[in-house]
Amino acid sequence: MHAMTFAYGGLGAAPFPPGIQDHLAGLDGQTARGEEQSADVTDVVLRLSGVSLSFGGVVALSGIELAVRRGEIRAIIGPNGAGKSSLINVISGVYRADQGHVRISGKRYAQVPTQKLASLGIARTFQNLALFKGLSVLDNVVSGRAHTVRSTFLGQIAGFGLARREDADARARAGRILDFLHLDHVADRLAGTLPYGLQKRVELARALVAEPDILLLDEPMAGMTATEKNEMAGFVRAARDEYGTTVVLIEHDIGVVMGLSDRIAVLDYGLKIADGTPEDIRADQRVIDAYLGVASENEDGEGI
Numbered sequence: 145m146h147a148m149t150f151a152y153g154g155l156g157a158a159p160f161p162p163g164i165q166d167h168l169a170g171l172d173g174q175t176a177r178g179e180e181q182s183a184d185v186t187d188v189v190l191r192l193s194g195v196s197l198s199f200g201g202v203v204a205l206s207g208i209e210l211a212v213r214r215g216e217i218r219a220i221i222g223p224n225g226a227g228k229s230s231l232i233n234v235i236s237g238v239y240r241a242d243q244g245h246v247r248i249s250g251k252r253y254a255q256v257p258t259q260k261l262a263s264l265g266i267a268r269t270f271q272n273l274a275l276f277k278g279l280s281v282l283d284n285v286v287s288g289r290a291h292t293v294r295s296t297f298l299g300q301i302a303g304f305g306l307a308r309r310e311d312a313d314a315r316a317r318a319g320r321i322l323d324f325l326h327l328d329h330v331a332d333r334l335a336g337t338l339p340y341g342l343q344k345r346v347e348l349a350r351a352l353v354a355e356p357d358i359l360l361l362d363e364p365m366a367g368m369t370a371t372e373k374n375e376m377a378g379f380v381r382a383a384r385d386e387y388g389t390t391v392v393l394i395e396h397d398i399g400v401v402m403g404l405s406d407r408i409a410v411l412d413y414g415l416k417i418a419d420g421t422p423e424d425i426r427a428d429q430r431v432i433d434a435y436l437g438v439a440s441e442n443e444d445g446e447g448i
């Protein structure tokens with residue numbers, strides 16, 4: 145049984161699970177990579193150019209420019225209704241932008257083909273859990289390898305050689321991810337019976353087993369306790385460090401985002417109002433104003 149409590153962002157000195165400790169060093173944002181430090185634009189794996197999207201008369205996104213560099217943890221934040229979900233849905237092809245385009249590894253899309261997301265090297269998690277609740281944790285994670293299957297349906301039913309090898313390979317990879325995310329002890333449990341925080345981590349495991357270049361996380365800490373949020377932040381950081389995965393996340397909890405991210409883009413009423421390191425964002429007057437504008441509605445009292 146692993147120790148399950150993480151300390152992070154100066155939240156005290158609880159024990160870290162083995163192997164994660166090193167990855168957590170610097171989660172207070174001190175190691176955030178600045179704009180100037182790595183201005184190599186050829187290393188941009190995901191780029192949004194002039195992306196606009198409206199729903200009837202409601203402007204959800206307006207002329208959004210966003211560059212995501214290989215291996216960075218890139219957060220998109222903003223008050224309720226700012227356009228965060230719309231943006232992640234444009235990146236994952238759920239919505240087609242009215243204007244502008246998305247470039248993935250240099251290839252330009254007016255609409256990202258959702259059905260090809262995995263083969264484009266993108267995996268995502270969802271704000272509301274999207275697990276197979278009646279399947280085991282292991283089988284849920286194995287399902288994240290579905291895009292790699294080359295054997296035929298008949299071959300899988302009959303257990304032909306290729307199908308058997310693919311299945312064994314998927315299970316071995318899933319097993320390694322479960323170890324990595326400290327989920328090995330629940331591998332045989334039905335996913336739907338796990339506590340919410342662990343189910344969110346299983347979703348992360350299922351996305352990671354696809355070995356994506358880009359991981360899109362839609363509010364990965366929503367509904368979690370402070371301890372669970374810190375654990376999740378540690379695992380996201382560890383995944384980036386271990387696999388070099390580029391991470392794009394939208395998240396409400398600004399404290400977690402500040403500690404976890406290399407760079408942060410801030411949306412407000414569909415416009416990008418700021419973009420930079422956590423230090424830049426913390427000091428940005430437009431950001432402060434945008435959040436102060438909703439402070440009275442923010443029951444959690446989250447500050448920046």
Ligand SMILES: Nc1ncnc2c1ncn2[C@@H]1O[C@H](COP(=O)(O)OP(=O)(O)OP(=O)(O)O)[C@@H](O)[C@H]1O
Pocket residue numbers: 199202203204222223224225226227228229230231
């Ligand atoms: N399917 C839709 N139909 C109509 N309007 C929509 C739709 N999706 C989003 N909107 C509107 O677009 C704007 C941006 O919404 P979006 O959900 O992208 O913001 P958000 O930053 O993710 O908000 P939240 O933090 O509350 O999830 C809002 O005004 C919202 O009401």
